[in-house]
Amino acid sequence: MSATAAGVLAGLGTTDVPGVLAGAAGAAGQSVDEIVDAIRAGAQWTLMVISAIILVYSVAINTSYLMLIFLATWDAIDSHRRLRFFSQEDTYANPLTPAISVIMAAYNEEAGIAESVRAMMSMRYPTFEVVVVDDGSKDGTFERLRAEHNLVEVPRVIPDDLPMRGKVLSTHVPADGSASLLVVRKTNSGRADANNVGINLARHPLVCIVDADSLLDSSALLQVARPFADDPLNVVATGGVVRIANGCEVVGGRVAKVNMPRSWLVRIQVIEYLRAFLLGRTGWSRLGGLLVISGAFGLFRRDVLIEVGGFDPDTIGEDAEMVARFHRHLREQRRDYRIVFVSEPVSWTEAPSSMAVLARQRRRWSRGLAELLWRHRKMIGNPRYGRIGMLTLPYFVLFELLAPVVNLGGLALVPIALWADAINVEFALALLLASYGYAVLVGFVALAVEEYAFRRYNSWRDLGVAAVASVAENFGYRQFNAWWGLQGIFAALRRTKQVWGVMTREGFSTPGRSTGGNRG
Amino acid sequence: MNSAQLVSLSIAVLAVAVVLLGLVIITGRALNRHRERRDARLSADVRPLLMELIGGDNDEELSEPLLLLAALDERVWRTLEPSAISMLGKVSGNARVALVRLLEQRGLARTASRDLSGLGAVRRAVAAHVLGLLGHAEAAFPLVRMLSDRNPEVRAAAVRALGQVGAAGAAGPIISSMAGGRVPFQLVAQALIRLGSGARPALVKALSYDDPAQRAVAVEVLGLIGAVETAKVLVRVLAGDASTDVRVRAARALGRLGTPVCLDALLHATGPGHPHAVRVEAAAALGDLGSPRAVPTLQELLADPRYQVAHNAALSLARLGGPATAALTETLTERAGTSAADHAWEALAIQDLQAGHMPRLPASPSR
Missing domain, CATH: 1.25.10.10 (Leucine-rich Repeat Variant)
Structure with missing residues (x-):
């Protein structure tokens, strides 16, 4: 096989390096034609080398996805085995199950906040409180909450465990004395700072960060808290799966029926979330190198959040940056710890359904990653930081940060290389195969795991749509994604002003309502 | 094999792999659906018997469904068994006794012991x-x-x-x-x-x-x-265990036990000579314990420079009701403008809410 692989590589072109160098060396005393030939040969050789790098890169990145999916499969099998002899009732009935403070930072969430908070307060968990931080909303977010829960103002002393930029204006609780809801009004200072205010006011040892518009499965807290119960000394953070709610039927703030979205743009994101967020992160968790816990659903030990200084309001990807800081701090202190991803409890979120909003989101993600890697560059390849330093961060540099560069570079250079005879048709086909064919295969493996392990999409039609979306993802969507990623990297390099951007929401479909439950 | 053949072969392998995966997905789903339908069909007739069994009040009402379920064909029973086992963890009293009898008659205990x-x-x-x-x-x-x-x-x-x-x-x-x-x-x-x-x-x-x-x-x-007879032992743990975590838990346990000896130990544990975590927990445990004798100490703790100690003292005072109200009001007047007064306002607001009143607010918040 290696001989035949050499055959494909032989298709890279006929230019030999020494020849190029010799040509270049002797160029000064030769004719213009010879100089042009030497330059052409040099360009051919460069194109040939880049094409080879892209081929190897494509095989490596898809193989890495495949390996992460296999690790996630192993995890899913374990979870399913455990279902036969483990009941959530054990966690629910246990008086030592740690209490949770759920922090919901809200900015202009008037349309959906009442339903979200109501759903959150009816979560199945023994002891928890909900802390809503109204981050200076300009709409009626607070008024909706006040009317819904009959809120009254109470004087609360605000601890300063974490620094706060915004000024707390007032604190409110339900007039019936129920202590499970606290609403904090503050001046606008961004989501990260709002979360820090919520953490300061949290009464319980575990803090769950969720988006104000997230829809959680009713048992999500029980499941995401289970690693803390199993290994209370070592587990410092857990992350839950975020899935896409577009197209799903929502009743009372809960996803009642899972459907594929109607738009192909969102359908492709469903597949992307499945492969990259669910299976990818489960795989990383299995390796002990989880770097990203989504800000839409993560559970942290409050004392460790305080130790590391809370969320950083100066970074745009504050959720991943926080997890990187957890790793850094705990490694530097030489403490045993675990950060775990739990594949079953689900937080449902609305994904962008327009190109403009998706572009903003992806630029932000890419910029956040670039900033994170730059800020924690000391950890990259540093054995002191264990798997996170030696495996996860180098992987993120190579296969997450640089992927847009290679993707777009390949797209632009391969046709030129073909035209310039730097590579032959067979090699170009091999490149396409490694990049796109292999990616389709990875998508189908992810679909198979979804089908056997989670089975969230029940209709045959949804299955067919998912299969088509797995293929379609590679044609257009991937290239746009790479472009936005590249823009995000440039924004990080130029250090332009960070803008979160407005997420235009279309709302969820609610049976019995003609207009749906619009969420703003 | 030349390069063109290798590329063709790779395309073919990928295509076959994708098609095979598609078939695996479709077959898996079809088989699963078939199994679900079959199980639903098989258990549909006998599931009411299970409900009858756990709903029965006396032996007479139980005997018939028990006999019928115990004699069920193995294939049908297998579809019902997971539900019966899952119910076992959720029911109590007669329903539980009946279910246990059924499962033992079906040989579940014997099989499990062997397994x-x-x-x-x-x-x-x-x-x-x-x-x-x-x-x-x-x-x-x-x-x-x-x-x-x-x-x-x-x-x-x-x-x-x-x-x-x-x-x-x-x-x-x-x-x-x-x-x-x-x-x-x-x-x-x-x-x-x-x-x-x-x-x-x-x-x-x-x-x-x-x-x-x-x-x-x-x-x-x-x-x-509630092992009250062990309170003295726990007091010794609170005072001198080598682990702060164990001492914190001892403070919590003493608050739950609530005997006089617990009160003295907890009051002592709020003192500055103890680790911060122990003081925080002791201040909270005094609220669990509920003795008015704790009021003066808790009132002093309102002025503690560590937020969590003062905050837990305020919450405990709020829980102590009437006897604590005077101390809180006194703190408002005597320590106006200090953090102790802020904590007192917070505690009084909680008491107001518990009494069904609108909470009092400081005229010009010092927060």
Whole structure:
């Protein structure tokens, strides 16, 4: 096989390096034609080398996805085995199950906040409180909450465990004395700072960060808290799966029926979330190198959040940056710890359904990653930081940060290389195969795991749509994604002003309502 | 093989792999649906019998469904068994007795006892789980053996099952099984709580173990099961255990026990000579304990420079009701403009809400 692989590589072109160098060396005393030939040969050789790098890169990145999916499969099998002899009732009935403070930072969430908070307060968990931080909303977010829960103002002393930029204006609780809801009004200072205010006011040892518009499965807290119960000394953070709610039927703030979205743009994101967020992160968790816990659903030990200084309001990807800081701090202190991803409890979120909003989101993600890697560059390849330093961060540099560069570079250079005879048709086909064919295969493996392990999409039609979306993802969507990623990297390099951007929401479909439950 | 052939072969392999995966997905879904439909069909006629069994009030009402279910064809029973086992954990009283009788008649206890020595870890864990749900007392000894199983999930299932079986003699081995984090803390605590007073001797003995996790679980459980006769021992733990975590748990336990000796120890533990975490917990435990004698100390703690100590003191004062109100009002006037007054405002607001009034607010908040 290696001989035949050499055959494909032989298709890279006929230019030999020494020849190029010799040509270049002797160029000064030769004719213009010879100089042009030497330059052409040099360009051919460069194109040939880049094409080879892209081929190897494509095989490596898809193989890495495949390996992460296999690790996630192993995890899913374990979870399913455990279902036969483990009941959530054990966690629910246990008086030592740690209490949770759920922090919901809200900015202009008037349309959906009442339903979200109501759903959150009816979560199945023994002891928890909900802390809503109204981050200076300009709409009626607070008024909706006040009317819904009959809120009254109470004087609360605000601890300063974490620094706060915004000024707390007032604190409110339900007039019936129920202590499970606290609403904090503050001046606008961004989501990260709002979360820090919520953490300061949290009464319980575990803090769950969720988006104000997230829809959680009713048992999500029980499941995401289970690693803390199993290994209370070592587990410092857990992350839950975020899935896409577009197209799903929502009743009372809960996803009642899972459907594929109607738009192909969102359908492709469903597949992307499945492969990259669910299976990818489960795989990383299995390796002990989880770097990203989504800000839409993560559970942290409050004392460790305080130790590391809370969320950083100066970074745009504050959720991943926080997890990187957890790793850094705990490694530097030489403490045993675990950060775990739990594949079953689900937080449902609305994904962008327009190109403009998706572009903003992806630029932000890419910029956040670039900033994170730059800020924690000391950890990259540093054995002191264990798997996170030696495996996860180098992987993120190579296969997450640089992927847009290679993707777009390949797209632009391969046709030129073909035209310039730097590579032959067979090699170009091999490149396409490694990049796109292999990616389709990875998508189908992810679909198979979804089908056997989670089975969230029940209709045959949804299955067919998912299969088509797995293929379609590679044609257009991937290239746009790479472009936005590249823009995000440039924004990080130029250090332009960070803008979160407005997420235009279309709302969820609610049976019995003609207009749906619009969420703003 | 030349390069063109290699590329063609790769395309073909990929295409075949994608098609095969598609078939695997479709076949898996089709088989699963078929199985679900078949199970639903098979269990549809007999499921009402199960409901009748757990809904029956006396032996006469139970005998017919019990006989019918016990005599069910094995194939039909297999579709019903998971529901019956799952219900076992959710029902009590007559319904539970009836279900246990049915499952024992179906030979579940016998099979599970045999499976405890099975080769597969899942089989052993499921067996321990089932025996626990059945409360099968004869399984206690083999379950204790499972505490040293090589698989952590089997050990966890055995701990849980021993608690459900109620084998008080297993308390010692259960606590020992924690060594080196081999069984989750919470599971051990829950099992020991289920064992109740029978576990007390083993729990008191564990207070002198070297492993702080074992001491911590013992302290926590003694508080939760209300072992008031152990209060003096717990006071000694609060005063002098080498682990701060164990001392914190001792403070919590003493708050739950609530005897006079607990009160004195907790009041002392709020003093500046104790670790911060212990002081925080002691201030909260005084609220659990509910004695008006704690009011002066808690009032002083309102001025503590550490937020969490002052905050917990305020919450405890709010819980102490009438006797604390005067102290809180006094703090407002005597320490106006200080953080102690802020904490007092917060406590008074909680009392107002509990009394069904609008909470009082400071005229010009010093927050």
